[in-house]
Amino acid sequence: MIADALEGGFAEAPVQSARAFREILEAMARPGTIRRVQGATPPAPLSIAAGVALLVLTDPTTRLHLAGEADCPAVRDWVAFHIGAPLAKAEDADFAVGPWEALQPVSRFRIGQPDYPDRSATLIVECDRLVNHGPALTGPGIGAATWLNLPETAAFRANRALFPLGFDTLFTAGDRIAGLPRSTRVEAI
Amino acid sequence: MYVAVKGGERAIDNAHQWLAEERRGDPSVPELTIPQIREQMRLAVNRVMAEGSLYDPDLAALAIKQARGDLIEAVFLIRAYRTTLPRLAASRPVDTGAMVIDRRISATFKDLPGGQVLGPTFDYTHRLLDFALMAEGGAPAPGAPTTGASPTAHVPHVTGFLNRDGLIEAASPDDTPPPDLTRQPMELPAGRALRLQALARADEGFVLSMAYSTQRGYGRTHAFVGELRIGRVAVEVDIPELGFAVGIGEIELTECETVNQFRGSKTEPPQFTRGYGLVPGQSERKAIAMSLVDRALRWQELGEDFTGAPAQDEEFVLMHCDNIQATGFLEHIKLPHYVDFQAELELVRKLRAEAQAMQEAAE
C-alpha cells in the first residue's frame, strides 16, 4: 500500500502541472466545456482527472476534505505523499473531493466572506461520465448555449443565488474535467 | 521620414554593458572584494540583510558590490533571490536574554545587573573626518577587546525588573505561529506580530522619520530606551525525527525595548507600556525607531485616542514602509505612458475647445 502511494504523481511536475492547469482554467472559464487532462494515476477510486486537479491545486497550505469512498487509506496515503494537504472536515475545507452523494449536504462548504468571496471551497465532484447533455448553462464564460449532465440542479441554483458568495465546482470522470463556477446560472429542470 | 523605432533589444544590451563598466569604475584602481565589503562596510551589509530579510553577510556584500553601493538596489537583489529559496524549516524563537552581548545600554537606570556595555558605538566619537584613514593601511591597530565583558552570563532584560513590580504592562508569551508576510497577502487590520515583521524589513529612512514624527508630537509616546542590546544569539531548529532542537548557527541582532510613560486610559491602568524593535545585525537606529513606531501603532489596544498622526495609522505605515515596493512604483513612471498621455491629450484638447466655444458664444 505504501509502495502504491509513491506512484501516480507527476513525473515532470512543472510542465505537466502547467498543461493541466491550462485545461482546468479553460474548464472553469468556459463552464460546461469538457476538457481532458493527464499525467497522474491516483489510486482507486480517484479518477485521473481528480488526481490531476488535486496535484495542480492543492498542497500543504490547503485543507482537503475526502468524501465518501474517496476517504480511504489508499487515497489518504497518496495525498500524504504527493500533496501533503492537511485533511479537514467539510466545513473547513478549501478543496473537497468525492462523489456528489458523499458531498451532501453541500451547504456545509465554505462560501467565502462578504468582503473576501474568494475564501470559498472548490468541490471536485467525481462523476461516472461527463456529456454535454442536461440542464442549460448561461452566464460569464458561456457564449453559445451549453449543457452539462449535472448530478442535480437545485443545489447549483441555490449556490448561484448566493453570488458573489458560493462554492465552485469541478466535475471529473476518467480523464475528463468540466467546471461550474458559482457565477453560472443553471436551468431549472 | 519617420520609421517606427526598433531598437529596444539593442538599447538594453548596450545599457547593461555600460552599466557593467560603470560598476567597475577606473580599472587602475583595485577591484573591491566581497570580504572587504563584508568586513569594512559591515553596517551597510547589516542594512541590506535587515531590509532584504535574509541573513547572509556574503550575499549582502555581493549585492552591494553589484548594486554599485545603492543599498536599496542591493536590498532588491537580495529580496528577489530570497523569494526563490525553499523554506526548509522554521527556527525556534531566538532567546535574546541569552545573547552574547557586544553592546547593552539602558537609559532608564544608572546601573543594572549585567552592566552598561558601551560596545563599538559612534555615540561619543567626535564627527571629525579622520584623514589618517585616507592613507591606505594607515589605520591604527586595534588594542581594545572586541567582545563584551561577560560573554557567558545570562543578561536579564530591563523590562523584566519593572515587570516584577507590576509597573509595566505584562507581555505574556504567545506561541501562535506568526504570519509570514512574504507568503500571505497583507490583510488589514494587521496584528502586532505582522506589524513588527513589516517594520523589521521596512525602509530605515521611513521608519526613522515616522519615529521622529512621534517625538515631535504626531502621536507622541513618551519613550525612554529601556534597553538597547546588540550581540549574537544562537538559532535552533526543531528536528521532529530527533525530538530535540539543533543549533544551526548564530546571528547578530539589535534589540530595543522602550519604556513608555502612560497615564492610563479608559481600559488600562496607569503603568509603563512597551515598544519593541528587533533588527538583524548592528542596526540600532532602525531598532530604536521601530520600537517607537510599534508603540505608536498600539493606540487601539491600549485604549488611547487616534489623533490622526501618520505613525498611528497602521494602513498608512504598513502600506508605505517597504522600500522595494515604493521604489518600484515610484520609478515605474519613467516607463512609457504615451498611450495614457495621448488619451489625456485628446481630452484636454476637447475640453479646451468646448470651453472656448462656450466663451465665444457668451461674448
Added chain:
Amino acid sequence: MSDLSPQDAYNFAYLDEQTKRMIRRAILKGIAVPGCQVPFASREMPMPYGWGTGGVQVTAACLVPEDRLKVIDQGADDTTNAVSIRRFFQRTAGVATTGATGEATVIQTRHRIPETPLTEGQILVFQVPIPEPLRFLEPRETETRKMHELEEYGLMHVKLYEDVARHGQIATAYAYPVKVEGRYVMDPSPIPKFDNPKLSGSPAIQLFGAGREQRIYALPPWTGVVSLDFDDHPFETSKAPHDCDLCGAKDSYLDEVITDDQGGRMFVCSDTDYCAGRRARGMKGRLWAPEPEGAA
C-alpha cells in the same frame, strides 16, 4: 548577459511550484467571481514592482511549453520593458515568442488591448498598477473592501457626475471604470477608454495581475462589461481624429509623434503589429514610405 543565471538554474517559468499553485488558485477564484479582486501572496520578482510583476506572475502561472507569447507595452512589441519581459520568459520558460496578435496564445500587455480581435484559446494578461477603482476616492483598503461588499458605488458615480457638472462630460480618459456582470466595479488597468468596449464579450480569457498590491482579478470569455456612465451622458470612446499616417487605418488607436520643433506631428497606430500587418498587405497612409534597407 549576466542579469539572470542560465535557464536550468530556475524552475520552468521561474516561479517554484508552490507559488504557481497559489497563483493558480487565485486565478480560478477570480474567474469564478468576475471583476472581484482576489488577494494573492505576490512574490518579489527579479524586476521592480510597478514594472509588470503582477502580469509576469500571472503569465508564469499560465504558460505551457507549447505557448507562443506576445508582450506589448503601449501597444508596441519593441518598447524596452516589453522586450525585457519577453526575454525573461524566453529564458526561463523557453517559450516561442511572436509579435503577431493572431499567432499568440498568451499576450501580456501594459496599457493596451490589441486592435486585432482576440479569439478563443487566447489569454490576455494585463499588468495592473492600482487594481482598486475606488482607491483615488478612498485611500483605505479596509474601506474600499467594504464598499465592494455592500455594492456601494455611489462615490464613484458622484465623482463622474462632478466631472459632468464641471466639464460637461466625464473627464476620465484612461483606466475608465467598468462594471462587470452588473456586480463589481473594476479597474480595467490604464488602457485608454478607446479599448474599454473590447473588454466586453471577448472570446479570450482576460486576467489582471497587480504584483505590488497583491491582487488578481479576471474576466472569463463572454462576460458583460459596461463602462460606467449616465443616461444623459453615455460613455463614448475617443481617439485622435486622424487616420494612421503609415497604414491609413481609421479605426485604430493612435500615438501622436512630434516630428520637428515647428509643430510638425504625425499620427501612427499604437498597435505596431496591427500597423505593420496592414502595411504588409499594401495599405498606405499619408506619410508611408518604403522601409530603408537594413532597418529593423
